[in-house]
Amino acid sequence: MTSLVIAEHDNASIKPATLNTVTAAAACGGDVHVLVAGEGAAAAAAAASKIAGVSKVIHADGASLKDGLAENVAAQVLAIAGNYSHILFPSTAAGKNIAPRVAAKLDVAQISDITKVDAPDTFERPIYAGNAIATVQSSDAVKVITVRTTGFDAAAATGGSAAVETAAAVADSGKSAFVGREVTKSERPELTAAKIIVSGGRALGSAEKFTEVMSPLADKLGAAIGASRAAVDAGYAPNDLQVGQTGKIVAPQLYIACGISGAIQHLAGMKDSKVIVAINKDPEAPIFSVADYGLEADLFTAVPELVKAL
Amino acid sequence: MKVLVPVKRVVDYNVKVRVKSDGTGVDIANVKMSMNPFDEIAVEEAVRLKEKGVVTEVIAVSCGVTQCQETLRTALAIGADRAILVETDVELQPLAVAKLLKALVDKEQPGLVILGKQAIDGDNNQTGQMLAALADLPQATFASKVEVAGDKVSVSREVDGGLETLSLSTPAVITTDLRLNEPRYVTLPNIMKAKKKQLDTFKPEDLGVDVAPRLKTLKVAEPAKRGAGVKVADVAALVDKLKNEAKVI
Numbered sequence: 022m023t024s025l026v027i028a029e030h031d032n033a034s035i036k037p038a039t040l041n042t043v044t045a046a047a048a049c050g051g052d053v054h055v056l057v058a059g060e061g062a063a064a065a066a067a068a069a070s071k072i073a074g075v076s077k078v079i080h081a082d083g084a085s086l087k088d089g090l091a092e093n094v095a096a097q098v099l100a101i102a103g104n105y106s107h108i109l110f111p112s113t114a115a116g117k118n119i120a121p122r123v124a125a126k127l128d129v130a131q132i133s134d135i136t137k138v139d140a141p142d143t144f145e146r147p148i149y150a151g152n153a154i155a156t157v158q159s160s161d162a163v164k165v166i167t168v169r170t171t172g173f174d175a176a177a178a179t180g181g182s183a184a185v186e187t188a189a190a191v192a193d194s195g196k197s198a199f200v201g202r203e204v205t206k207s208e209r210p211e212l213t214a215a216k217i218i219v220s221g222g223r224a225l226g227s228a229e230k231f232t233e234v235m236s237p238l239a240d241k242l243g244a245a246i247g248a249s250r251a252a253v254d255a256g257y258a259p260n261d262l263q264v265g266q267t268g269k270i271v272a273p274q275l276y277i278a279c280g281i282s283g284a285i286q287h288l289a290g291m292k293d294s295k296v297i298v299a300i301n302k303d304p305e306a307p308i309f310s311v312a313d314y315g316l317e318a319d320l321f322t323a324v325p326e327l328v329k330a331l
Numbered sequence: 332m333k334v335l336v337p338v339k340r341v342v343d344y345n346v347k348v349r350v351k352s353d354g355t356g357v358d359i360a361n362v363k364m365s366m367n368p369f370d371e372i373a374v375e376e377a378v379r380l381k382e383k384g385v386v387t388e389v390i391a392v393s394c395g396v397t398q399c400q401e402t403l404r405t406a407l408a409i410g411a412d413r414a415i416l417v418e419t420d421v422e423l424q425p426l427a428v429a430k431l432l433k434a435l436v437d438k439e440q441p442g443l444v445i446l447g448k449q450a451i452d453g454d455n456n457q458t459g460q461m462l463a464a465l466a467d468l469p470q471a472t473f474a475s476k477v478e479v480a481g482d483k484v485s486v487s488r489e490v491d492g493g494l495e496t497l498s499l500s501t502p503a504v505i506t507t508d509l510r511l512n513e514p515r516y517v518t519l520p521n522i523m524k525a526k527k528k529q530l531d532t533f534k535p536e537d538l539g540v541d542v543a544p545r546l547k548t549l550k551v552a553e554p555a556k557r558g559a560g561v562k563v564a565d566v567a568a569l570v571d572k573l574k575n576e577a578k579v580i
Contacts, residue, residue: 315561
């Protein structure tokens with residue numbers, strides 16, 4: 022029984038989500054191999070070989086894998102899938118894009134967003150926006166899984182010494198092409214990996230206010246900035262900051278929700294945070310039912326005060 | 332070009348579901364059901380493409396129990412031209428739905444299939460990708476912008492860290508993200524007109540698809556409850572709690 026983890030990387034380094042996925046793979050039992058598929062990704066493959074608990078790294082390098090197109094990466098996974106009992110992807114935009122494609126080609130069900138491995142064939146996963154936890158058992162020969170990264174600790178990024186093996190890169194499918202990318206520039210920590218997150222909602226009122234109020238707090242705490250769907254839809258924050266069922270799922274040490282009412286779709290994305298603080302002037306806001314510390318106050322006065330007090 | 336739009340009947344997104352006490356599932360008896368919100372966005376996009384003149388026919392499809400007809404009528408009221416129901420009482424998992432849709436893609440030969448990125452009940456986010464794999468079509472998931480030009484479709488996708496743009500050859504599969512569009516409200520005259528539109532019904536056997544579930548749900552439980560929190564009087568008290576009690580800053 023051997024598991025294959027599909028690494029998330031930027032060709033130079035391994036993204037943290039990969040480390041949590043390695044932990045989940047180890048929980049399935051057996052050896053853990055990692056696939057690094059990219060172009061000019063030797064540095065990423067070398068980094069993957071140092072992850073504790075990884076016994077082999079397969080490095081596939083070619084122009085077809087440069088931009089992570091689902092058609093090509095799925096074909097690459099299938100090319101080496103033969104000997105694996107489990108194939109795991111981090112539950113990121115890339116993992117969710119590719120994993121079902123691999124599963125369908127193997128004619129197996131895919132198990133999304135697992136938060137716990139009960140047995141090599143039995144997994145726990147949240148459904149209905151996290152309002153219920155389903156325990157599911159797979160009878161398929163190969164388990165294709167996406168891993169909710171906040172459900173598993175990160176494996177140590179150093180200490181391992183896996184062999185790196187080269188695999189031939191697949192040919193381009195010719196059906197899709199990468200055109201361009203617009204990356205949101207940010208000097209703050211990555212949302213899903215941040216220890217502290219300060220998150221703003223519709224109550225902030227405008228994009229200017231959002232930046233003006235939230236940034237000093239985030240800077241003071243070295244925190245990442247998140248947003249509710251309402252704030253994103255209103256254009257106050259870019260959409261990759263959205264925390265919730267259909268945005269990012271986070272579980273930081275400290276989550277400070279400012280002017281967020283706490284709809285179930287938002288709670289689904291952050292209720293596993295260690296400590297939750299809510300700042301809201303509506304005493305009836307549902308966010309207070311999950312907050313460890315609630316402050317009933319106008320955020321426009323409370324947040325600057327908080328910045329000053331820190 | 333035809334567009335196929337799969338839609339799912341799910342528990343309305345405003346309903347807070349309850350787990351059944353025997354742990355067999357969530358209680359959805361007598362709960363308000365609606366069209367999955369991402370599917371509404373998919374229907375809207377298909378209808379907008381038709382209004383722009385790039386699409387000739389929009390076909391809505393739903394798989395499941397008889398009541399899915401209501402969901403299809405909603406899609407017809409938004410502007411779909413006709414509907415197909417694949418009727419079954421079996422619990423349908425994404426792989427089964429993808430196989431049913433693949434059979435319909437073979438039959439109808441659409442230029443585009445537009446699905447929601449995920450259904451808000453199972454939260455799987457699989458069906459579109461699986462359909463693309465089975466039908467051997469290119470895919471663009473989490474779309475926030477779709478532009479058809481000749482036999483190519485350009486799609487902007489919401490990815491971690493920003494947006495990326497892909498160009499796919501049609502036929503292709505697209506799944507919608509929240510910000511692709513704002514679905515229109517259905518008007519009463521359109522609801523009345525939708526009643527007269529064509530709705531064909533098939534069984535999975537008619538399409539030659541085995542829909543038996545592959546995953547067995549052993550149990551469904553309530554998520555762990557968070558302990559009751561406290562309200563603090565002011566910012567100073569909050570900072571004190573965070574520093575000395577929770578020790579997180």
